[in-house]
Amino acid sequence: xxxxxxxxxxxxxxxxxxxxxxxxxxxxxxxxxxxxxxxxxxxxxxxxxxxxxxxxxxxxxxxxxxxxxxxxxxxxxxxxxxxxxxxxxxxxxxxxxx
Numbered sequence: 001x002x003x004x005x006x007x008x009x010x011x012x013x014x015x016x017x018x019x020x021x022x023x024x025x026x027x028x029x030x031x032x033x034x035x036x037x038x039x040x041x042x043x044x045x046x047x048x049x050x051x052x053x054x055x056x057x058x059x060x061x062x063x064x065x066x067x068x069x070x071x072x073x074x075x076x077x078x079x080x081x082x083x084x085x086x087x088x089x090x091x092x093x094x095x096x097x098x
Contacts, residue, residue, distance in 0.1 A: 007034055007047065007062075016064060018078070025067050034060075043068070043079050 005018040014027040014034075030052040039046035043064040048057045068075040 005040075007037065007045065009033060014062070016062075021073075021078070023064070023067060023071070043075050 005016065008015050009027050009031055010024075012027055012029070013024045014031070016023045016025075028051065032050040032052055034047050034049050035057055036048045037045060038048060038059070045062040045064065047060050047062060049060040050057055064079075065075040068078055
């Protein structure tokens, strides 16, 4: 399994990919892009994002576990990477567009 995750946005959706799976979920209407990932902990992301209505970056929180559970995907197994329950932030790459 590939242990590189990506987070980006495309056409009004946030797009998270990990391994061979891609999860798309509705993004805030004014999201322009994600600029950095500050923290990753078992599906909980703290990211910096740029929005149209603000000239400065804003801290944003994304909890992927409820999204995965809504898709009937076991989030605990999904994020259990080689026995680890987290992925270092430097392993998460961001995309401006996909």
